[in-house]
């Protein structure tokens with residue numbers, strides 16, 4: 111399917127679309143984490159939000175008419191440590207396999223016994239080939255991180271992982287290249303299924319947007335087709351199903367500000383005592 115270029119922020123910020131959000135009862139803002147709200151770094155446990163994002167998230171989390179949801183490839187229980195401590199977030203982690211609710215309740219879709227066994231085998235086999243330190247083990251998937259390696263090394267690691275993946279693919283797994291590595295994910299859950307479940311409890315006229323940067327976010331974008339605004343957050347544009355392209359961090363902050371202005375009851379322009387001024 112042909113993918114059109116997403117609109118750049120300068121043409122979108124004054125568009126009619128905001129009128130729909132302004133003053134409406136219900137809105138849903140779904141946010142990816144890595145690459146979208148936080149720049150990539152080598153150590154995944156040190157991936158901090160762009161300056162100014164924490165303030166915006168705190169303000170949005172207080173808006174009673176909107177639902178703020180984080181949809182991440184990370185394990186759900188890892189993400190709260192990277193978000194402002196006073197937010198009690200709703201998180202869909204591990205590509206839709208897990209859900210952590212604001213009240214602390216946790217739900218996860220189990221793997222089939224064959225998937226479970228195959229994932230253990232894959233982890234062991236990758237370790238035996240000397241790549242154990244590159245592995246991130248999550249509910250339902252294994253990520254193999256190659257950030258910081260040369261292209262040749264990355265190709266070699268990917269080749270080894272690819273041949274092992276071929277051994278377990280028939281047990282129900284997807285092969286997902288992502289920014290900084292590859293992931294082998296048990297089939298059945300994805301960011302698309304997360305988006306579908308989130309929206310299944312929302313009224314049809316709720317205003318919805320999803321912000322993401324990576325190839326796994328394209329699954330969410332496609333699931334949102336005709337239902338909400340798909341926003342690519344990335345330094346450079348690429349072929350995408352998104353409607354809008356934001357360059358982080360300034361355009362991301364401006365988007366969050368404009369969303370807040372539309373949904374908040376306060377309608378104050380002096381909200382931020384933050385370290386960042388939005389683009390004019």
Ligand SMILES: O=P(O)(O)OC[C@H]1O[C@H](O[C@H]2O[C@H](CO)[C@@H](O)[C@H](O)[C@H]2O)[C@H](O)[C@@H](O)[C@@H]1O
Pocket residue numbers: 142143144145146149150151152153154155157181182183184185246253255256257288289290291324326
């Ligand atoms: O769906 P996301 O919230 O965007 O998560 C995608 C993956 O993010 C993490 O890895 C990425 O970020 C790390 C920290 O910047 C970086 O070191 C790594 O190279 C990136 O691929 C996370 O570790 C993965 O589990 C997520 O799937």
